[in-house]
Amino acid sequence: DGGITQSPKYLFRKEGQNVTLSCEQNLNHDAMYWYRQDPGQGLRLIYYSQIVNDFQKGDIAEGYSVSREKKESFPLTVTSAQKNPTAFYLCASSMTGHTGELFFGEGSRLTVL
């Protein structure tokens, strides 16, 4: 079945360590997104990419980095510069254009100890 796969589901890291979250889609979508979800704050956009080898910062990009070397893959690295990295991270994809809805993965919960 087509969909978006995020891994790992749960991740624990020590403070100061970088961590990379995986996101793979087989929907043949051009656009991919990373959101951060915190209780009571909804979803906030970290980075998005509308085409391979190109991506743009969202509202809260500081302390994060991404790459888009393949259409199917959009990994997110949470760097040690991110001051409060503990959160639920959601990856999504969509067709390009204004009318397409986003399809979400199941999320990755990162806890920094």
Add this chain to the structure above:
Amino acid sequence: AQSVAQPEDQVNVAEGNPLTVKCTYSVSGNPYLFWYVQYPNRGLQFLLKYITGDNLVKGSYGFEAEFNKSQTSFHLKTPSALVSDSALYFCAVRDTGAGSYQLTFGKGTKLSVIP
């Protein structure tokens, strides 16, 4: 800049009663509006969207939403709530007047359906 407001953090309703989850938006151009549902520790699932045409949009799981341009609202409704509808609901907007395809989400409304 586009924005979405969900004025209620939580809505409680008895099973079988009608329910409304409110959403208002602000855009510079025309809005494309979406509703999503999220169950605990899961990703978001798409319910329905308004792009153009009929102001009443029907979606998954018996939900519908009404686009009201004059009130800049897009409230989610169902005529008879089920216990299984208990979840977190998000409204989102994309501004056709903006240069990007970014989707802005509200903060979510937690729906509790009481048996």
